[in-house]
Amino acid sequence: MPNKIRVTVWNEFIHEQTSDDVKKIYPHGIHHAIAKFLAENNDMQIRTATLQEPENGLSDHVVKDTDVLIWWGHKAHDKVDETVVNRVQKRVLEGMGLILLHSAHESKIFKRMLGTNCSLKWREAAEKERLWNIEPGHPITQGIGEYIELPHAEMYGERFDIPTPDKIIFLSWFQGGEVFRSGCCWERGHGRIFYFRPGHETYPIFYNREIQKVITNAVRWASPRIFLENFCYNAKPIEKLK
Numbered sequence: 031m032p033n034k035i036r037v038t039v040w041n042e043f044i045h046e047q048t049s050d051d052v053k054k055i056y057p058h059g060i061h062h063a064i065a066k067f068l069a070e071n072n073d074m075q076i077r078t079a080t081l082q083e084p085e086n087g088l089s090d091h092v093v094k095d096t097d098v099l100i101w102w103g104h105k106a107h108d109k110v111d112e113t114v115v116n117r118v119q120k121r122v123l124e125g126m127g128l129i130l131l132h133s134a135h136e137s138k139i140f141k142r143m144l145g146t147n148c149s150l151k152w153r154e155a156a157e158k159e160r161l162w163n164i165e166p167g168h169p170i171t172q173g174i175g176e177y178i179e180l181p182h183a184e185m186y187g188e189r190f191d192i193p194t195p196d197k198i199i200f201l202s203w204f205q206g207g208e209v210f211r212s213g214c215c216w217e218r219g220h221g222r223i224f225y226f227r228p229g230h231e232t233y234p235i236f237y238n239r240e241i242q243k244v245i246t247n248a249v250r251w252a253s254p255r256i257f258l259e260n261f262c263y264n265a266k267p268i269e270k271l272k
């Protein structure tokens with residue numbers, strides 16, 4: 031068995047401690063729910079980290095010991111320390127995978143990696159969402175049919191202010207009429223980045239087996255092939271120059 035994929039599931043962990051409705055759905059926090067289904071895979075080893083921990087749970091040691099970082103945040107994006115954002119960005123450029131879920135679209139790290147506002151349109155009306163699998167050959171969509179249907183979801187609509195993804199793999203339709211690029215892949219440096227839309231705190235979306243399958247596939251896709259530190263040097267010519 032080759033080395034396991036070292037996964038860190040990061041959560042700001044605020045809604046689950048302040049709202050009874052959220053606590054009912056995710057009594058131990060969203061990070062715990064995600065860690066639990068990922069831990070079913072014997073090629074992965076899972077740890078969790080939260081905003082409240084020292085260095086937001088992402089010390090230099092933790093980040094260096096992570097192959098894929100999963101990010102869920104909503105209420106407290108601005109509370110994430112700049113030092114931590116710098117550290118995570120550097121590690122993604124070196125090869126670490128980064129998976130951003132739902133409201134992580136507004137996180138400092140997502141905006142840092144992509145360089146745009148990452149803003150969107152939203153509505154909370156428990157409407158139906160159908161995520162169309164438009165890249166059935168992609169590693170992240172393996173085991174997923176033509177679409178995933180979520181009976182109750184928060185709506186995210188275009189325009190989503192992101193740089194054009196290297197690949198869009200899910201496209202959402204909402205009952206209210208909007209569409210959204212719900213599964214987007216980028217490469218930055220040696221790292222792979224995946225944004226996946228579902229996951230609002232008052233819907234039990236992280237218990238949906240298809241959503242779990244997508245996140246599991248995404249961990250394997252985003253796991254690093256190489257870690258390479260940034261360097262820039264003066265090179266001697268290989269051939270003799272006149």
Ligand code: ZN
Nearest residue numbers: 133184230231
């Ligand atoms: Zn939400």
